[in-house]
Amino acid sequence: MHGPGLLWRNYGVAVLSPVLALGIARWPDAHLESAPVSLFLCAVMLSAWLGGVGPGLLATVLSAAAFAYYFVNPFLSLAVAEKEVPRFVVFVLAAVLVGSLSAAQRRSIQSLRRAEEVLRGMQAELAQVTRVMTMGELAASIAHEVNQPLAGIVINGNACLRWLAGESPNLEEAREAAQRIIRDGTRASEIISRVRALAKKTGSLTERVDLSEAIREVLALCAGEARRHAVGLRTQFPGDLSPVRGDRVLIQQVVLNLVMNGIEAMSDVQDRLRELVIQARTEADQVRVTVQDSGSGLDPQTLERVFDPLYTTKPGGMGMGLSISRTIVENHGGRLSVVVQDGPGATFEFTLPAYR
Numbered sequence: 001m002h003g004p005g006l007l008w009r010n011y012g013v014a015v016l017s018p019v020l021a022l023g024i025a026r027w028p029d030a031h032l033e034s035a036p037v038s039l040f041l042c043a044v045m046l047s048a049w050l051g052g053v054g055p056g057l058l059a060t061v062l063s064a065a066a067f068a069y070y071f072v073n074p075f076l077s078l079a080v081a082e083k084e085v086p087r088f089v090v091f092v093l094a095a096v097l098v099g100s101l102s103a104a105q106r107r108s109i110q111s112l113r114r115a116e117e118v119l120r121g122m123q124a125e126l127a128q129v130t131r132v133m134t135m136g137e138l139a140a141s142i143a144h145e146v147n148q149p150l151a152g153i154v155i156n157g158n159a160c161l162r163w164l165a166g167e168s169p170n171l172e173e174a175r176e177a178a179q180r181i182i183r184d185g186t187r188a189s190e191i192i193s194r195v196r197a198l199a200k201k202t203g204s205l206t207e208r209v210d211l212s213e214a215i216r217e218v219l220a221l222c223a224g225e226a227r228r229h230a231v232g233l234r235t236q237f238p239g240d241l242s243p244v245r246g247d248r249v250l251i252q253q254v255v256l257n258l259v260m261n262g263i264e265a266m267s268d269v270q271d272r273l274r275e276l277v278i279q280a281r282t283e284a285d286q287v288r289v290t291v292q293d294s295g296s297g298l299d300p301q302t303l304e305r306v307f308d309p310l311y312t313t314k315p316g317g318m319g320m321g322l323s324i325s326r327t328i329v330e331n332h333g334g335r336l337s338v339v340v341q342d343g344p345g346a347t348f349e350f351t352l353p354a355y356r
């Protein structure tokens with residue numbers, strides 16, 4: 001409800017609630033004739049809470065009039081006898097106080113809500129910006145990914161034509177080549193639809209997300225980058241991993257950043273296996289995802305700083321990946337942290353609420 005409709009409702013409540021309070025106070029069976037004050041104060045509080053200062057004042061004036069008319073000597077008159085003046089004044093002061101407190105509380109809640117909305121909008125925009133940015137970085141590897149099936153299609157198309165040519169075409173081989181063409185075409189279109197899904201705007205934070213599938217999609221996107229850095233990607237998901245509650249694309253954004261960070265941290269490693277291990281397990285009412293690499297690792301001083309916005313050690317880095325990822329995870333009701341580990345490399349983990 002907006003505009004005039006809301007105004008009518010608020011002033012309607014400001015008129016009706018003192019009338020209702022009066023009705024209850026004067027209802028013989030309720031025996032409240034001697035204690036109408038609390039009922040009128042409730043009416044004022046309700047009106048100010050719903051409508052702010054204007055309706056709160058109207059309810060105060062109406063309550064004061066009803067109070068003076070029915071409950072203050074002389075009865076059935078708006079006049080106030082001299083010895084009743086203190087009681088009446090205290091009533092009016094209490095009503096004004098309750099009304100203004102209620103209106104102030106309403107104002108602060110409204111401004112809090114507006115601030116939250118602005119913040120949410122900014123976060124969504126920021127997440128969108130980083131997603132597009134990371135996409136830029138990935139564009140090269142995606143082009144590479146799509147190029148492979150396309151090259152396969154051309155090779156198999158030529159082969160197919162060759163098998164069909166000549167006096168006695170080899171139909172069996174031609175059929176197999178055609179099947180390989182279909183397989184490669186499907187693969188290319190899958191890659192493209194994954195990219196399209198990643199670039200989509202964010203949805204709601206309460207969808208049911210199949211985590212292992214969402215992570216595998218991200219890994220498929222990172223495969224080219226991993227190959228380029230000679231990094232092995234390994235997953236350990238139990239078969240009965242619980243689905244999580246959240247926004248699939250935002251969760252993929254978090255995983256993407258952790259995986260890219262891991263790959264980048266291992267690019268200079270020469271003396272050990274370059275391997276990124278992603279584990280997930282269900283724990284009571286949440287799911288925990290661990291991303292472990294064998295890269296350059298983090299020393300205790302930088303451990304604390306990696307989540308700071310703009311902290312980066314990379315020439316082309318923005319230093320926003322982890323800070324945005326942490327915001328995304330916390331907005332989902334989970335936690336993203338770095339795990340202190342023995343040996344080389346770094347381990348990051350995050351939790352998300354299980355979808356029940």
Ligand SMILES: Nc1ncnc2c1ncn2[C@@H]1O[C@H](COP(=O)(O)OP(=O)(O)OP(=O)(O)O)[C@@H](O)[C@H]1O
Nearest residue numbers: 261262265297306312313317318319320321322346
């Ligand atoms: N797995 C890791 N191993 C070692 N250092 C890491 C790892 N992950 C993050 N870091 C450190 O934390 C810094 C911040 O990471 P973050 O993802 O926030 O930004 P970035 O990767 O530098 O840039 P971008 O905004 O493009 O993601 C990195 O520059 C790096 O120094």
Ligand SMILES: [Mg+2]
Nearest residue numbers: 257261321322
């Ligand atoms: Mg990063």
